[in-house]
Amino acid sequence: MQEIRLASRPSGWPTADNFELVELPTPEPGPGQVLVRNQFMSVDPYMRGRMNDVESYVAPFQLGKPLDGAAVGEVVASNAADVPVGATVLHGLGWRDYAVLDAAHVRAVDPAAAPTPSAYLGLLGMTGLTAYVGLLDIAQFREGDTVFVSGAAGAVGSVAGQVAKLRGAKRVIGSAGSAEKVRYLVDELGFDAAFNYKDAPVRDQLREAAPDGIDVYFDNVGGDHLEAAISSLNKYGRVALCGAIAQYNDTAPPAAPRNLALAIGKELTLRGFIVSNHNKRMPDFVAEVGAWLRAGQISAQETVVEGLAGAPEAFLGLLRGENTGKMVIKL
Amino acid sequence: MQEIRLASRPSGWPTADNFELVELPTPEPGPGQVLVRNQFMSVDPYMRGRMNDVESYVAPFQLGKPLDGAAVGEVVASNAADVPVGATVLHGLGWRDYAVLDAAHVRAVDPAAAPTPSAYLGLLGMTGLTAYVGLLDIAQFREGDTVFVSGAAGAVGSVAGQVAKLRGAKRVIGSAGSAEKVRYLVDELGFDAAFNYKDAPVRDQLREAAPDGIDVYFDNVGGDHLEAAISSLNKYGRVALCGAIAQYNDTAPPAAPRNLALAIGKELTLRGFIVSNHNKRMPDFVAEVGAWLRAGQISAQETVVEGLAGAPEAFLGLLRGENTGKMVIKL
Incomplete structure (x- = not known):
């Protein structure tokens, strides 16, 4: 597997040098855990704040450690009865192509209810x-x-x-x-x-x-x-x-x-x-926006970049405003 | 009677030259009107904005016309049965020592419920x-x-x-x-x-x-x-x-x-x-703060300046922060 780590902290605009792509053996899920093959990961403006070493509403990324963020993928190995192999799940370990998580830390989503699984990172996420x-x-x-x-x-x-x-x-x-x-x-x-x-x-x-x-x-x-x-x-x-x-x-x-x-x-x-702090509104949101989506009344263009190695550049492009709609990385 | 008019508009800090004291014959109240001898008038920071010729939440003062603002005084002549001579009233025609108003534009206050009538311009106002x-x-x-x-x-x-x-x-x-x-x-x-x-x-x-x-x-x-x-x-x-x-x-x-x-x-x-826009809270306010005042639990120091001629300088002093508590002019 591959993951992207924070190599150094930027001052001002980040550059590609702040990121490092690392190869690792693909991990095995432990008891109660699942192995997810990530299909899409999210880059979002709030991640810029996490590159600074300052306390904020989300913890900063750690130097030498992988970045994280929203991702959606398919369960390819499972030691958890309620999250079977083949399930599509949303979780918080993006910036890597495989992730091991406790079953409690993934949320199953319905791939049939969205035009693409990446919708769960954007319009429906x-x-x-x-x-x-x-x-x-x-x-x-x-x-x-x-x-x-x-x-x-x-x-x-x-x-x-x-x-x-x-x-x-x-x-x-x-x-x-x-x-x-x-x-x-x-x-x-x-x-x-x-x-x-x-x-x-x-x-x-x-x-x-x-x-x-x-x-x-x-x-x-x-x-x-x-x-x-x-x-x-x-x-x-x-x-x-x-x-x-x-x-x-x-x-x-x-x-x-x-x-x-x-x-x-x-x-x-x-x-x-x-x-x-507003996750309690998720059911209302999914009901209303999901209905508009099925009726073709709401549109969700995405800017899709291919491959984990392109994620840092996609993130920089996002900060420069190069995306239209949600910027996602297809893995 | 005397009144203070806006002689010119300031740019930056106002000066005494922006004001003009004018002598006039004391007016007579018309039908339904009262003549009030003002005892105290208020100077307030918001009046600075009214010296500019810009639309705001209160109309600007007019060049060559008297300024206005809150005042409290005693009715000395009345053509309105519900506002008798001797009543203490609060109204909006300050910056003058006598004012003629329609009875509907004054509010009777109880001088016995306050340590001084000027309290109706400050703590109780x-x-x-x-x-x-x-x-x-x-x-x-x-x-x-x-x-x-x-x-x-x-x-x-x-x-x-x-x-x-x-x-x-x-x-x-x-x-x-x-x-x-x-x-x-x-x-x-x-x-x-x-x-x-x-x-x-x-x-x-x-x-x-x-x-x-x-x-x-x-x-x-x-x-x-x-x-x-x-x-x-x-x-x-x-x-x-x-x-x-x-x-x-x-x-x-x-x-x-x-x-x-x-x-x-x-x-x-x-x-x-x-x-x-919050006058509907006046009854709650008077009940709660009035009770604290009667119980000696709330204090209301005032900075009192004597005489209408001193009002412009008092107002400038207010903008310089020379007051402690409410700045009022005793007429």
Whole structure:
């Protein structure tokens, strides 16, 4: 088997040198354990924070040890009666092609209920749930709201925008980093407007796309996107603080948002969240989004990279915004 | 009668030249109106925003017209049966020594229920209600919380800190701008700790005063105070965004808070509010705080300036932090 280890910690932007691919004998499952052949693994922006040696809401990756993260695969050897050989399971030991886990640490999923097993890493998995919880519970989305989503062509943003439309948003606006992604948002996902944040200041483009202001901002980006959203938010507006990918590789603190004091007079609510504390919403999420998926009402483009050796470069590409939809590695 | 008019709009810090004292004949009340001899008028930080010609949650003051704001006085002539001569009333036409108002625009208050009528401008009035609503409803204070209040010797902060103590806070910390105010907070108001924000960085002093972090931050100041609070807030911490006096006179936007992205992992909630949308809480507030006042459990120091002509200078002193407790003008 092969696994990818953290070779060194980055300062600023990570590089391929921070990762090391290692060959090992494929392990045997012990009592109560299963051996999983991983079919897909996930790369996600939050992993950048785990490369730093700082305490956060997830433990940092350890130097010289394999990275980890969500993966889906097939059980190929089992010492656990309730997880038979052939089962498709979701678990937390990505960044390797084979994984041994206690049966309690895997969750069986139904491969027939998804277009591809990788959907359990994206639309039907953590990033989909993040979009669902962030929009509905954190930002308290209500029918008729005008919604702005940054990083809208990404795994979380693309679902947040679609859920807003399906739940009756008046208008959904997205930002992304290329003309192609902007077309994808409008033509394929049904966003009412979208813009390339590299073309002109976010504040100007957002005002043009939302002349009557916005009621909800789903923030995946931070920085000047957040500042622009605060400026465009209407009275009683709500912000779900989900990510700040614009600043994950910054070595100096960001200057924005400089207009947070506007939150007083507008009576805004800004609320941070991490999805792992909202797993109780998984059944509602799977029921609602699963039904939209079966009805063809929600789309889940993925950016698929082949082979474990390509995972570090795929992860770096994700941080540079090279993905559309969920970025996954096919093993 | 005399009134104070807006002579010009300030850029940055206001000066005495922005105000003009004008003599007029004392007006007569029309049908359904009363003539009030103002006893006290209020100066408040929010009035700084009204000196700018920008739309906000309160209309700007008009050039060449009298300023306005909360005042309390005695009815000296009345054409309204329900508001007799001799009644003490609260109303919105401060910055003058006599005011004519429709009876519907005054609220009778009980002078015997307060140590001085000016209490209806502070502890039992708008600033007290602001503290009450901000702490309990906006920041969702819970017994056992550790609370940090900035501008803690001011009209709002001093009440917010005392209400937190009386409602069972584990620890209440205040910041203020002089050694005398720091002593006042600890020795007279019962704060557990207080510091002078001019002595050292707020972040360092707050960490020392709250080694186990804070659960609630009541923000009257913005800027580096808000940044320090975000840094010290514990998981699920809550911020009431009430004011940003540190930046009301700034002509460039503030750099802070540069660490707002910490709100994601800590799952913080930041919520702005203005008290005028929370008047429905007035009965609860008057019942609870009034009882504490009668029992001698809550203190309400005032900084009293004599005479209408001194009002502009008193207002400027308020913006410089020269008051302890509510700043009022005795007419």
